[in-house]
Amino acid sequence: MTDHADLPRPPRAEGASHLLASARHSLGGLRRLSHETAFRHEMFAGAAGLALLLAARASLAEIMGAAVLFLLLLATEALNTAIEVVVDHLAPGWAEFARDAKDLGSLAVLCLIGANLAFLVYALAT
Numbered sequence: 523m524t525d526h527a528d529l530p531r532p533p534r535a536e537g538a539s540h541l542l543a544s545a546r547h548s549l550g551g552l553r554r555l556s557h558e559t560a561f562r563h564e565m566f567a568g569a570a571g572l573a574l575l576l577a578a579r580a581s582l583a584e585i586m587g588a589a590v591l592f593l594l595l596l597a598t599e600a601l602n603t604a605i606e607v608v609v610d611h612l613a614p615g616w617a618e619f620a621r622d623a624k625d626l627g628s629l630a631v632l633c634l635i636g637a638n639l640a641f642l643v644y645a646l647a648t
C-alpha cells in the first residue's frame with residue numbers, strides 16, 4: 523500500500539459541493555470494494571436470491587426486507603475491507619492484533635450472511 527502522507531490534503535468541500543464530494547468518495551469505495559472476491563460472490567448471491575423471491579411471488583414487504591438485509595451485508599463487507607486494508611498496512615508480518623481484527627471482521631460478515639439466508643428461507647417458506 524502506498525503512503526501519501528507527504529502529499530497536500532485537498533481542501534474540504536462545503537455546502538452542496540460537500541454532498542457531491544461525499545457521493546464521489548462513496549463511489550470510490552464501491553470501486554475499491556468491487557475488487558474483493560467476497561463482494562462479487564455476494565452480488566451474485568443477492569441477484570440469485572432476488573430471482574428466487576420474484577419466482578416465488580414474494581410480497582413487496584418481503585422483497586424490501588431482503589433488500590435492507592442485503593444492504594447491511596454490503597455495508598459490513600465494506601467496513602471489513604476497510605479493516606483489512608488498515609491491518610495489512612500496520613502489520614505486514616504476523617501479529618496477534620491483526621489476526622483478531624480480521625477474524626472479528628469476518629465474524630461480522632458471517633453474521634450478516636446468516637441473517638440474509640435465514641430471511642430468504644423464511645420468505646420462501648411462507
Ligand SMILES: Nc1ncnc2c1ncn2[C@@H]1O[C@H](COP(=O)(O)OP(=O)(O)OP(=O)(O)O)[C@@H](O)[C@H]1O
Pocket residue numbers: 558560602606613614615616617618620621622624625628
Ligand atoms: N497479519 C496477520 N497476522 C496474523 N493473522 C493474520 C494476518 N493476516 C491474516 N491473518 C489471519 O488469516 C485470516 C485470513 O486473512 P486474509 O487476509 O486472507 O483475509 P481474507 O481471507 O482475504 O478475508 P476476506 O475473505 O474477508 O477478504 C484472518 O482472518 C486471520 O485469522
